[in-house]
Amino acid sequence: MANGTNSFTIRADTAALDDFLDALGEAADQAVRPAAQAGAQVLYEAVKVNVSSIGSVTGNLGRAVYQAFSPEHSIDGVQAQYHVSWNARKAPHGHLLERGWVQRYAVTIAKGGKWVTRVRPEAQGKPRPRRRATQAEKDAYYEPRPGGPVHRLGYFFVARAEDSMSKAIEAANLELQKRYDQVK
Structure with missing residues (x-):
């Protein structure tokens, strides 16, 4: 370090700052995990709202939506990952x-609302x-839909939850800020 005319020296006791940084590091x-969970909660609620906007026949999809901590993709104190999706066994x-x-x-809608694909008479x-089976085997067995095939668009109930990502990040940041304020 130069001690020329354009430099100066400051001596300060940084013990209090060191203690604060240690406490901040522990906090x-x-x-990490509560902040990630706060963000996941926002996304989970967005998925639930999206599912409820579809309409319900059995309610299985709404009950199948979950959020879960993923320990195999998380590192204690460094990163925490939550999964928000639906349970494919339930829905x-x-x-x-x-x-x-x-x-x-x-298709024919049978008693109880069950959809039954119609079979060709032969x-x-x-x-x-x-x-x-090949498409030809299926076409030979099932009765084609009048007017030809129709593509039913998806509702993207999970993908649309990404629109709430900024709110999820905000919730995670608020949780971090709350923890920081406790250290002060």
Whole structure:
């Protein structure tokens, strides 16, 4: 360090600053997971609102939406990751509502609201095509939809929650600020 005419020296006791930074570091480590959860909560609530705007037949999709802490993608005091999605076991057709689908075949709505894909008369009594059957095998078995296939657009109930990302970041920052204020 130069001691020329254009320099000066300041001596200060930084023990209090060191103590504050140590306390702030501990508080920051402890605030990572609550801050991430605060942001995840905002996104979770946005997904729930989006699902409720679709309308409900059974309510399974609304009950299947969850937020969960992911310990395998988190590092204590450094990063915390939460997943916000839906449980596919509880709402197995959620992916169709999220991304959309193509309806190729005619359907009948049976008692109880169950959709049944209609079978061609000449295919009555024959076994259904296997799960990974070719399109030609399926077309030979099922009755085509009058007017041809129609693409049903998805509702993007999870993807649209990204519109709330700025609110989620704000909630996480508020949680961090609350923790910082406790250290002061």
